[in-house]
Amino acid sequence: MQTLELKIPPIVLVALFALAMWLLAQWFSPLELPQSWRLILAAVFAVTGIAVALSGVLAFRRANTTVDPRVPEQSSSLVIRGIYRYSRNPMYLGFLLLLTAWAFYLSSAAALALLPLFVWYMNRFQIAPEERHLLQKFGNEYQAYTQQVRRWL
Template sequence: MKALELKIPPLVLVALFALVMWLLAQLVPPLALPAVWGLVLACIFAGAGVAVALSGVLAFRRANTTVDPRVPQQTSSLVARGIYRYSRNPMYLGFLLLLAALACYLMSAAALLLLPLFVLYMNRFQIAPEERHLLHKFGTKYQAYTHQVRRWL
């Protein structure tokens, strides 16, 4: 399974999950809620997702470090300011919120069930390898950061 580590770009993974969510929504009847609730929740989750993910990207840009998660060896600094005081992975959290927005828009319980799978995949194949690299590169400074800030939220 190590072969999957850092191989699929997170944006591609989000697109794949979104496609599967859409397909599931076509096969499973929608939730029995007023459509306006799905739309309102989708807007809230999408707005939060975009804001959180962009905050993460901007913090990386300000620190002049790479935003490409497939090459953690190009990391030039440990970013622990801004949104990174609350989440070690705000970009991934933003992606999760965007997928939640899609599930709400689709009014699909089946699509919602894919969200934990996204988190599990990201934890195992994206975040864990990144964390190993950051621990190796930044040592006790990164270890202290992990004790202060949670992985997702």
């Protein structure tokens, strides 16, 4: 299973999940939500997701470290300020919120049901390998950070 670790860029994974969600929405009955609620929920989750993900990217840029999650060994500094005081993975959290927005827009319970699979995949094949590299590179400082801040929220 290690062959999947750090291989698929998270943005590609988000696109694949969005496609799978759309396909499931075509096959299953929609949620019984009024259109106005569906659109409001989608907008709130989308705006929040974009804001969370971008704040993570900006924090990495300010620290002059890589935002490419496939090469955690190229991290030049441990980012623990800003949004990283609340989530160790705000970019992934932002992606999850965007997928949640997409599920509400599609008005699909089947699409919502894929979200735990996204979290599992990210935890197993993206976050865990990143954490191994960061622990090796930053040692006790990273270990202390993981004790203070949760993976997602």
